[in-house]
Amino acid sequence: MNKPEQKVAFFDKPENVKIILRVFYVLCVVLVIADFIVHRHIYVSFEEIPAFYAIYGFVACVVLVVIAKEMRKLVMRDEKYYDAREDEDDSSKKPEEKQQ
Structure with missing residues (x-):
């Protein structure tokens, strides 16, 4: 008898995890760069x-x-x-x- 194929979850595929990590790292770099560009109203020195x-x-x-x-x-x-x-x-x- 044929076994039913199991559906592979999104995070079980290593290539999907790599893509998500790369997006996360890029987002972190963009936010740190934005910290130098965006004017903040500071309260303490x-x-x-x-x-x-x-x-x-x-x-x-x-x-x-x-x-x-x-x-x-x-x-x-x-x-x-x-x-x-x-x-x-x-x-x-x-x-x-x-x-x-």
Whole structure:
């Protein structure tokens, strides 16, 4: 019997991903160039730095990742945390209830 052909998704084709990445990179370059051309109404002096908002966004993203990695140490649970809770619940049940 013939198997039905699976439809290939748009992002599964490597050539489509390459095109999208190239468009993304070009758009990033255009936006950085536009930062030098477009007049901005600044409120504080450090906004005059060329590509300030691109640098600010990158630094903010890096800081968020570093903070998240450190927070992970504080809030992370053991891998078997939820399994242990289920084992406690199962121990209180009768053997007949466990099998259902």
